[in-house]
Amino acid sequence: MSKFWSPFVKTLVPYVPGEQPKLAKLVKLNTNENPYGPSPLALAAMRAELSDDLRLYPDPNSDRLKQAVAAYYGVPAAQVFVGNGSDEVLAHAFHGLFQHGQPLLFPDISYSFYPVYCGLYGIPFEPIALDNNFQIRVEDYQRPNGGIVFPNPNAPTGCLLAIEAIERLLQANPDTVVLVDEAYIDFGGVSAISLVDRYPNLLVTQTLSKSRSLAGLRVGIAVGQPDLIEALERIKNSFNSYPLDRIAIAGAAAAFDDQAYFTQTCQQVISSRDALVAQLQQQGFEVLPSAANFIFARHPQQDAAELAAGLRAHGVIVRHFKQARIEQFLRISIGTPEQNQALLDALGICLG
Numbered sequence: 001m002s003k004f005w006s007p008f009v010k011t012l013v014p015y016v017p018g019e020q021p022k023l024a025k026l027v028k029l030n031t032n033e034n035p036y037g038p039s040p041l042a043l044a045a046m047r048a049e050l051s052d053d054l055r056l057y058p059d060p061n062s063d064r065l066k067q068a069v070a071a072y073y074g075v076p077a078a079q080v081f082v083g084n085g086s087d088e089v090l091a092h093a094f095h096g097l098f099q100h101g102q103p104l105l106f107p108d109i110s111y112s113f114y115p116v117y118c119g120l121y122g123i124p125f126e127p128i129a130l131d132n133n134f135q136i137r138v139e140d141y142q143r144p145n146g147g148i149v150f151p152n153p154n155a156p157t158g159c160l161l162a163i164e165a166i167e168r169l170l171q172a173n174p175d176t177v178v179l180v181d182e183a184y185i186d187f188g189g190v191s192a193i194s195l196v197d198r199y200p201n202l203l204v205t206q207t208l209s210k211s212r213s214l215a216g217l218r219v220g221i222a223v224g225q226p227d228l229i230e231a232l233e234r235i236k237n238s239f240n241s242y243p244l245d246r247i248a249i250a251g252a253a254a255a256f257d258d259q260a261y262f263t264q265t266c267q268q269v270i271s272s273r274d275a276l277v278a279q280l281q282q283q284g285f286e287v288l289p290s291a292a293n294f295i296f297a298r299h300p301q302q303d304a305a306e307l308a309a310g311l312r313a314h315g316v317i318v319r320h321f322k323q324a325r326i327e328q329f330l331r332i333s334i335g336t337p338e339q340n341q342a343l344l345d346a347l348g349i350c351l352g
C-alpha cells in the first residue's frame, strides 16, 4: 500500500493464476494448457509476420481474424469481437454489459476471475450454489439479476450444461445478458453460438488458449448480436485500440482455418481423457463427468491438498483449490498419454 495509490486500488483483490513453474522438468497438468503444439499452419503464418512490417501498427479491427471466426461459425463478421485473451473479452463484457445495479449471478463453484471483475467494475454479485452433484440448476437463476455468467463446460468441475437448458435460461431472462464462457466447449459440448441469431441477450466467449493451443499468444473471441458486440467495441476503443498484435492476428486466423489439425488434436485429448478417467476410477477416485480438457476428482481416503503436495514431490503438478465444497478435489489437466501415465505412476506411489 502506498499514499500514491488511488484509494480504489486498495479495495482490489486480484486473480491468482495457476503456477507457471520455471523448472522445465515438471509434468505440468495444472493450468489446462493443450499438451499438443499449435497448428503448424498457425506457426507458419506467425513466422511470415516477422518482417519489417512490424514497424506498422496492426489492423485495429483485426478483420482478418474476425473473418476467419465468422467463416468457421457461419456468422456475419459483425457478430464477432476479438480481444487479448478471453479474459480481456470477459472484462469488457462485465464493464459494458453487467453494470446495472442488480447482482450478477454465477455459480458458487466457477471461474474465480468473475468476482475479481465484479470488484474491478463495482458490480454486485450473487453466487448461486451448484446442486449436490455439482450441476447448474437453471431454475435457480430465475431471480432479479443484472446479468448471468457461467463457463460451459463449467470450470473447475468440467460438467456440461445441455444446450436445451441454456435456451431455457435465455428465455427466462430476456432482459439481461446471459454470457456463456465456452473456454472448453471444443472438448465435448455443442456451442451456444447456434442460438445467437434467436437470442439478442446471448453473448458467447471462447479462447484460443485451450483447444487451439495458443495460450501464449493471448487471443479470445466473443460472438453475439451486433448490438452487444458494439458495446464491447466501444469499451475496447476507449481502452486500447490495438489489443491484438500482427503476429496474434495472423496466427489466430490461421488456427481457425486449420480445421483438420484442430479436430485431430481435440479428439486425441478427448480419448486420453476417457482413458484417464477409467484408470483413476480404478485407483479409487470419484471423477465428475467431464466435457473439458481436465477432470475434477476426489479420493475418498486421501486428503486432496496432501495428494497435490505428494504429486509435486514426484514431479507432477495439478491444481488444488482451498475453497468450500471442493477442498477435497484435484483439478487435473489432460496431458499426452505419456504425461497421463506419469501422473498415474506418481499417484500409485502416493496412494501406496
Ligand SMILES: *Cc1c(COP(=O)(O)O)cnc(C)c1O
Pocket (backbone or CB within 6 Å): 084, 085, 086, 087, 088, 111, 151, 155, 181, 183, 206, 207, 208, 209, 215, 218, 219, 220
Ligand atoms: C482459461 C479460461 C479463460 C481464459 O482464457 P484466456 O483466453 O487464456 O484469457 C476464460 N474462462 C475460463 C473458464 C477459463 O478456464
